[in-house]
Amino acid sequence: MKNVSAELKTELKRIIFLLLGVALFAIVYYIPHLPDAVDPMGKHFTLSKEGKGALAIFLLAGTWWLFEVVPIGITSLTIGILQVLFLIRPAKAAFNDFMDPSVMFIFASIMIGLVFTKTGLTKRLAYKMLSIVGEKTSMIYLGCFLVTATLTHFMAHTAVAATIYPLLLAIYNLYGEEDKPTKFGKGLFIGMAYVAGAGSIVTLLGAARGAVAISFFSDIVGRSVSFFELSYYMFPIGWIMV
Structure with a gap:
């Protein structure tokens, strides 16, 4: 009964926040008029109907993403669909973003x-690393963080963290103090999270933000940045952070 009650409570919250997102969208989109934005020179900028629609979609998507009322992918597709249904952007422009090179x-x-x-390559690398660095705490830290940072050059840092986490858990169980939290464990897992983020800035493969940033940069400045050009400048910065 307790499990059923908890499930019903969770489902009720999901429905409430789902409807909240829809309500925010409707309120902003159908509100009669919003005051103009005025710059220091006194020039007025009127919020167009398309602008209100974009703001309304942002509030709906933000609410759904924040409270996870539906899968992230469905919310993402909803953004494109609403742009077309409410004539905020043409269908080609709205859905073309989903196929952007980035x-x-x-x-x-x-x-x-x-x-x-899936092929177990990351596990092989991690176990090989442990056989090289030995059992000294500082060397275990060094080995784990080097492997983590290196892997983020070739795959998404979130995937690296998800892959490395079970291995670090096994290492912690070998050298930890049963169920008691230790400084070794805190350093191991917090350090892994930090290093994964720091190492991911070196290449475009490490994180989505790099590819998106380059796409924005190209649209605004009109100059493209190649894969190796980014790595050339970001390599020293990333490894200094590591």
Whole structure:
């Protein structure tokens, strides 16, 4: 009975936040008029109907993402669909963003990460590392963090963290103090999370933000940045952070 009650409570919350997102969308989109934005020179900027629609979609998507009322992918597709239904953007422009080169690059990098994980390559690297560094705490830290940072050059940092976590858990069980939290454990897992983020800035394969940032940079400045050009400048910064 307790499990059923908890499930009903969770489902009720999901429905409430689902409807909250829809309500925010409707309120903002159908509100009669919003005051103009005025710059320091006194020039007025009127919020168009399309602008209100974009703001309304942002509130709906933000609510659904924040409270996880539906799968993330469904919310993402809803953004494109609403843009078309409410004539905010043409269908071609709205859905073309889903096939942007940066999006496809992110998809490909995730696939590479899955291949590394499914084939057991990351485990082989980690176990080889442990056999080299030995059992000294500082060397275990060094080995784990070097492997983590290196892997983020070739696969998404979230995939690296998901892959490395079970291995670090096994290491912690070997050298930890049963169920008691230890400084060794805190350093191991917090350090892994930090290093995964720091190492991921070195290449475009490490994180989605790099590909998206380059896409924005190209649209705004009109200059493209190649894979190796980014790595050339970010390699020293990333490894200094590591």
